[in-house]
């Protein structure tokens with residue numbers, strides 16, 4: 001009997017039909033049952049899922065399982081997860097996290113005599129090799145002090161991964177320390193491709209920076225502290241240079257041990273960038289007229305203090321940092337050129353991955369552990385050393401016995417070759433500035449470019465498209481013009497409106513009101529922070545506070 005006639009016969013239930021038409025089991029390569037893994041503990045919580053450590057019962061290998069949370073089951077499988085899976089399946093490079101498997105958990109069926117309990121949807125997990133640390137967690141680990149050869153080693157690996165992505169027309173769009181995973185063999189891998197997308201422009205060429213953008217994408221990408229000035233000023237025709245800015249922020253963070261540009265609002269973020277890199281002029285940003293928000297700005301002119309701020313790390317580091325954090329996105333250094341920067345050829349030479357020390361696991365959730373440990377430590381005498389000579393930091397609490405709290409570490413691992421004072425004390429002893437008080441801002445919501453077929457000039461001035469006025473091409477998804485970002489399939493125009501979609505649109509408005517937007521218009525990251533019940537980047541204090549609060553919205557449970 002043909003499929004059609006069987007369907008039409010009305011005798012076959014959908015379930016029997018599906019069973020009869022199952023593809024042979026061996027065809028599902030890369031799709032296992034969750035029972036094949038022994039779950040060992042939680043590693044992190046992201047926007048789109050929890051991450052657990054697990055062991056493969058088949059191979060014995062340690063893996064990470066990233067659970068794909070369905071915030072609203074009616075939406076089906078989250079588009080960001082689909083995007084991440086699709087991109088990760090295409091990529092193969094030693095410095096890119098490898099997607100090894102997709103695993104499915106079928107929740108047990110419950111029965112109830114009183115009322116039928118709705119059948120639960122299967123849960124999907126992305127399976128990747130287990131990495132011992134993320135860079136953000138590692139920098140917070142009190143036992144860790146990076147040496148210059150170590151920083152160079154991580155930077156080379158990061159740049160090779162980014163070069164590979166850009167050569168393959170991929171924009172990562174969420175470059176930050178928390179998305180860089182490191183294992184105890186010294187290997188760094190770029191993770192979290194939830195905001196990544198295909199790039200339509202020319203791939204970077206040696207000596208040519210990032211070049212000019214060819215088409216528009218959403219500018220609502222990249223976690224604020226790592227967001228480049230052109231995105232903060234709403235450039236849509238951006239390029240691979242947005243990832244290079246993030247690489248610069250990560251480089252600075254490794255040098256000083258804390259995020260270097262931790263703005264509280266988008267406006268504040270720009271002010272911090274101008275403090276560091278100078279205010280935009282036609283010399284340092286020749287295409288500034290292309291930035292939609294430039295007219296709203298009237299910053300106090302300044303030169304920038306990058307050289308002074310990083311002088312203790314040497315002229316090579318300052319020179320590379322200056323190239324990575326160039327205001328002009330067109331000539332900002334690309335990964336190919338950054339890899340041949342003299343910084344990597346000058347002494348001390350980069351360490352090899354296998355020469356790097358191994359550290360106690362440190363993921364973002366471990367911050368609480370380090371926090372507890374800090375409280376447990378006895379106060380140390382003042383004026384001591386950290387195993388490599390006296391410190392000039394009067395607030396240092398390292399012991400005068402020459403070991404300090406982490407004295408053991410200074411013997412076990414290569415000594416920190418960074419400058420004195422602030423950078424030599426462990427992360428938890430440093431004043432992390434707003435990082436301690438505010439915690440890493442959540443990354444933007446996934447971009448929603450509805451592919452509405454309208455000219456991008458028809459968008460709202462703030463870059464948010466009006467879904468209600470979408471044209472007929474919105475149906476079916478991805479049917480927009482080729483010059484606008486149609487990455488996300490469109491929803492049906494008549495589909496019921498949901499609160500979370502309104503919020504998403506609202507949350508993505510930039511705040512130009514100088515920290516509060518006149519009361520009514522809060523910065524979208526602040527809104528996101530208030531509305532989401534979890535972020536793996538929150539400080540322990542904020543996490544504890546939020547745990548006791550009821551969720552504001554069912555969609556965010």
Ligand SMILES: Nc1ncnc2c1ncn2[C@@H]1O[C@H](COP(=O)(O)OP(=O)(O)OP(=O)(O)O)[C@@H](O)[C@H]1O
Nearest residue numbers: 044046047048049051064129130131134192363364
């Ligand atoms: N393969 C892995 N090995 C070890 N830890 C991992 C692995 N993958 C993710 N993690 C941990 O889980 C955290 C969250 O993972 P990931 O960034 O992929 O999730 P996300 O939902 O996209 O997060 P966010 O929305 O905050 O960017 C990471 O910062 C890291 O600490």
